[in-house]
Amino acid sequence: MIIPLLPRLTDAELKEVTEIAAEFGVGIQTIHGAQRSIYALMGDETTQELINRIEGLPYIDRIDRVQVPYKLMARESSLAQHQITVGSRVLPGDFAVIAGHCTIDPNNRNFFLETAHAVKAAGADMLRGGVWKPRTSPHSFQGDAKSLDILLEAREVTGLPVNTEVMDFEQARICVDAGVDSLQIGARSALNYRLLQEVGRITKGTGTRVLLKRSMHMGPISEFILAGEYIVAQGNPNIMLCPRGTVPGMDGYRNHPDECITPLLKEKTWAPVIVDPSHSVGKAVYVPHAAIAAVAYGADGLVIETHCQPKRGVGDDPKQAITPDVLAQVIKEARGLHTRMKSMTKTLQAA
Ligand code: PEP
Ligand code: MN
Numbered sequence: 001m002i003i004p005l006l007p008r009l010t011d012a013e014l015k016e017v018t019e020i021a022a023e024f025g026v027g028i029q030t031i032h033g034a035q036r037s038i039y040a041l042m043g044d045e046t047t048q049e050l051i052n053r054i055e056g057l058p059y060i061d062r063i064d065r066v067q068v069p070y071k072l073m074a075r076e077s078s079l080a081q082h083q084i085t086v087g088s089r090v091l092p093g094d095f096a097v098i099a100g101h102c103t104i105d106p107n108n109r110n111f112f113l114e115t116a117h118a119v120k121a122a123g124a125d126m127l128r129g130g131v132w133k134p135r136t137s138p139h140s141f142q143g144d145a146k147s148l149d150i151l152l153e154a155r156e157v158t159g160l161p162v163n164t165e166v167m168d169f170e171q172a173r174i175c176v177d178a179g180v181d182s183l184q185i186g187a188r189s190a191l192n193y194r195l196l197q198e199v200g201r202i203t204k205g206t207g208t209r210v211l212l213k214r215s216m217h218m219g220p221i222s223e224f225i226l227a228g229e230y231i232v233a234q235g236n237p238n239i240m241l242c243p244r245g246t247v248p249g250m251d252g253y254r255n256h257p258d259e260c261i262t263p264l265l266k267e268k269t270w271a272p273v274i275v276d277p278s279h280s281v282g283k284a285v286y287v288p289h290a291a292i293a294a295v296a297y298g299a300d301g302l303v304i305e306t307h308c309q310p311k312r313g314v315g316d317d318p319k320q321a322i323t324p325d326v327l328a329q330v331i332k333e334a335r336g337l338h339t340r341m342k343s344m345t346k347t348l349q350a351a
Contacts, residue, residue, distance in 0.1 A: 001055060001071065001078050007292040009039065014061050024050040030189040031072065031229045032205060033082045040233065059328050073269045074240075080270040084209060085110045086182075086301065087125035087161055090322055091240070096301035096337040097162055097209070097331050098182075098274065100128040102223035103315030104147035112147075115308045116154035118324035123331040126182060127151075127160040128303060132171050133315055134188045141314055150179060153211055155181075163211055163303075169198045169228045176202050182209035187279070190215035190257045192226050200234025210240045211274060211303065216247045216255060224261075225269050240272045241265055241293075244304060245280035254282020254320070259294035272300035277296075278320045284310060287322050295337045297347070302334060 002017065017039065018028045024042035041050070041063075055063050064073045073079075086096035099119040104112050106114045114129050129151045132143040148164070163182035166172040166225065169187055175183055177322050183203065189195055189214055199210060215223045228239050243262065245255025257280040262273050275297075277290030291302050307313045307321035322330070 001066065001214065002041065003061045003064060004037070004039070005059050007036040008032075008040055009037070009059065013057075014039070017054055017057070017060075021050065026050060029233060029235055031232065031235055033079055033237060035081060037150050037237050038078045042097075042233065044147045046086060055279065055340050057258060068268070069222060070229040070269065072156050072237070073229045075268060075270055075272060079237050081140055082270065084238050084240060084272055086209070086240075089125050089242045089301070093298045094272070094300075095295075095335055096272075096274065096336070097123065097127045097327075098126040098128050098301065098303040099306040099327055101130065101307055101313060101315070102278075102305045102317045102321060103130040103133050103141070103143060103313070105145045105314045106144040108312070109153075111308060111312065112150050115324065116132075116160065118157045118308050119306050119327060120158045120160055122306075122324045123335075124160065124327065124330035125301075126163055127154055127158065128305075129154065129161045130315060131164045132167055133165070133314075134167055134186050134286035137227075141216070144206065145174070146255045148174065149343040151180070151254055152178060163209075166199070168195065168221040170200075172199050172202060173335070176206060176208060180208070182211055182240075186213045187216050190218065193227075193230055196227060196230035197234055200231035200236050203231075203238075204235030207238065208236065209240060210236060210324060212214045212243050213244045213276065214258065214261075215241045216245065216248070218246065221261060221264055221268060225265070225271075228269070229253075239303070242274050242276050243280070245282075249282075251261075253280070253286070256282050256313050257281060257290055257293075259290060259297050259299065261287040262294065262299050266298055273298070274301040275299040276303045278305040278316070280302070282316075282320050284322050284326075287320065287349065288326060291330050292333055292337060295334045295341065302330075304330065
């Protein structure tokens with residue numbers, strides 16, 4: 001990872017570095033962080049001669065070599081200073097809540113608008129609403145592109161930034177063009193490396209956040225972090241990692257809750273961890289408990305399915321959406337606990 005002396009290279013400097021790297025068959029990817037840009041050498045192994053040549057340039061401070069397979073996502077990466085905003089919250093550091101419907105019902109615009117106002121009043125920082133949905137059965141409601149207008153209207157009237165899932169390149173393109181604030185890559189798509197790359201590529205430099213769910217089939221932690229690496233390696237560092245439960249599910253729960261991987265993720269990578277307790281336990285009455293557990297594990301935020309009238313919702317909402325009143329209580333407890341956890345972590349680090 002090339003660290004320039006000044007916050008970023010000039011075009012001429014970047015051209016020179018790119019040409020040197022090309023002599024060794026290595027590409028350069030620019031990643032614009034909040035404070036400075038870094039330049040990743042895109043090759044599995046880079047020779048010492050290449051490192052020496054680039055490090056010898058007068059406008060280069062140094063080259064950091066990262067030993068783990070996720071060069072950009074690693075805690076030792078120069079991107080570790082990168083921060084991501086969710087509404088007025090800055091992560092890591094603050095605590096952010098994303099809430100709203102699993103699925104927007106295109107025939108019930110008012111429900112979504114009512115929920116949007118209510119989650120804002122409850123203290124949420126970002127609004128979620130599924131426009132297109134990955135459904136287990138092809139006969140189930142698959143979402144509707146018309147719902148994107150409803151999502152954007154809700155953003156307009158509440159001022160909350162919005163998050164929605166994209167399952168293919170076309171949906172991602174539509175969302176980026178529409179200025180959707182955060183693209184969700186769902187658990188089913190988290191292993192679709194081509195989609196991860198495409199999303200990374202088209203969101204580069206746009207400021208768009210990407211909420212990457214953990215695939216329910218992912219095992220080693222590195223598999224999840226490397227999925228994030230696909231996006232960051234295309235130039236978008238605004239990534240949030242989202243544990244959401246794995247299979248086989250724990251008896252009685254929808255999935256096997258995995259909020260416990262949060263401290264491990266936070267040790268290995270700088271990316272904020274936003275836990276999804278809704279899909280993890282899969283039943284509204286368990287969700288507040290799983291949500292608070294995630295905060296105790298050190299999560300930077302939560303994404304929670306919330307509906308003003310869950311039983312009249314579509315998709316997962318009738319089963320697992322909590323109401324805005326419950327959300328308000330969860331947020332209050334979560335924020336208090338997050339603050340206490342931060343000071344506990346500081347004390348432990350100092351010990
Ligand atoms: C969702 O958030 O509604 C969803 C489908 O999530 P996941 O991809 O985690 O199943
Ligand atoms: Mn859902």
